[in-house]
Amino acid sequence: MPYKSNITGLLLECIAQSEDGYGIFGGTDELLYGNSAFFNIFGFDDEQALGLTFDQMINHAYKHKRGVNLETDNIEAWLDKASLVRRQLNFRIFEVDLLDGRWLLLSEQLLDTGELLVHSKDITKQKLLESQMQLTMSQLQVLALTDELTQLANRRSFVKSVEAELSRFSRSADSVAMILLDLDFFKTINDTFGHQAGDEVLICVADILRQATRQYDIVGRLGGEEFAIFLGATELKAAIVIAQRIAALFSSTSVQYNGQLISVKGSMGITSCADNVTFEKLYNEADKALYLAKLKGRNRIEVFNHQED
Numbered sequence: 159m160p161y162k163s164n165i166t167g168l169l170l171e172c173i174a175q176s177e178d179g180y181g182i183f184g185g186t187d188e189l190l191y192g193n194s195a196f197f198n199i200f201g202f203d204d205e206q207a208l209g210l211t212f213d214q215m216i217n218h219a220y221k222h223k224r225g226v227n228l229e230t231d232n233i234e235a236w237l238d239k240a241s242l243v244r245r246q247l248n249f250r251i252f253e254v255d256l257l258d259g260r261w262l263l264l265s266e267q268l269l270d271t272g273e274l275l276v277h278s279k280d281i282t283k284q285k286l287l288e289s290q291m292q293l294t295m296s297q298l299q300v301l302a303l304t305d306e307l308t309q310l311a312n313r314r315s316f317v318k319s320v321e322a323e324l325s326r327f328s329r330s331a332d333s334v335a336m337i338l339l340d341l342d343f344f345k346t347i348n349d350t351f352g353h354q355a356g357d358e359v360l361i362c363v364a365d366i367l368r369q370a371t372r373q374y375d376i377v378g379r380l381g382g383e384e385f386a387i388f389l390g391a392t393e394l395k396a397a398i399v400i401a402q403r404i405a406a407l408f409s410s411t412s413v414q415y416n417g418q419l420i421s422v423k424g425s426m427g428i429t430s431c432a433d434n435v436t437f438e439k440l441y442n443e444a445d446k447a448l449y450l451a452k453l454k455g456r457n458r459i460e461v462f463n464h465q466e467d
């Protein structure tokens with residue numbers, strides 16, 4: 159059959175024209191065959207690479223700054239490292255990037271006869287898609303953990319972060335503290351000035367909390383007009399100072415909305431402990447103190463009393 163008798167020639171022609179790279183290195187690593195896509199990986203335009211060793215081809219790419227991206231100041235050391243993995247397995251697959259921005263998936267297959275068959279496939283589109291997906295995933299993760307209005311940690315993320323910190327602190331004897339803050343008569347602000355004005359107040363409160371806390375404190379909006387601050391390695395005294403700082407900022411700040419000034423007031427409950435601390439324990443203690451602050455007339459700070467509990 160004429161088709162069958164021509165198959166070898168046809169196959170060679172297909173490989174020569176293929177956008178995938180094909181190369182065969184001989185037993186002493188000299189290039190026996192390559193198509194133009196393969197030469198291109200090493201910065202060669204034509205068959206001048208034939209007969210060169212892998213090391214010589216890499217040196218060519220490095221010297222002419224073409225083809226494969228060789229991120230090294232020492233090409234000899236790079237080649238030594240490559241020799242540790244090259245031809246060590248019957249089959250291996252890896253990704254490389256080219257200086258023109260493309261990405262290739264390369265496979266090396268050691269033939270029974272000692273030659274090394276190398277195949278390359280352009281995976282630039284897939285890499286681009288992959289990095290876009292990674293970006294979307296990390297954006298989604300941020301969205302899932304952030305309160306949209308105030309950009310503070312939401313309840314889920316606050317609990318998760320505090321629990322992570324507590325497991326870190328469990329190995330130290332340091333005290334940790336929590337401040338719970340609940341705005342006073344916030345419903346009246348909404349009812350008087352509108353929901354939008356209420357939102358502006360919540361944003362302002364978040365700014366005040368960021369301003370009053372340290373970089374490593376964890377600040378979250380637990381929901382509605384309830385906020386929480388976790389203070390790692392903090393004694394009660396220092397936690398009270400931070401709560402007083404927040405109260406002072408509330409007193410000196412008014413939110414401007416449609417030409418009107420809205421004052422912000424809040425009640426705070428504080429607790430601090432060092433032993434067997436869990437999120438629930440801290441939260442419940444701070445919440446009891448907060449309840450007391452509301453009961454005693456609001457716009458004040460109360461500390462959880464461990465003796466009375």
Ligand SMILES: Nc1nc2c(ncn2[C@@H]2O[C@H](COP(=O)(O)OP(=O)(O)OP(=O)(O)O)[C@@H](O)[C@H]2O)c(=O)[nH]1
Nearest residue numbers: 340341342343344345346348353354356357382383
């Ligand atoms: N603008 C706005 N209002 C909210 C948001 N989330 C909750 N609220 C409102 O917050 C108000 C909370 O009301 P209450 O629980 O009675 O609290 P309060 O009026 O501050 O009363 P006290 O805490 O007892 O001083 C409700 O009217 C909710 O609708 C929000 O994201 N934006």
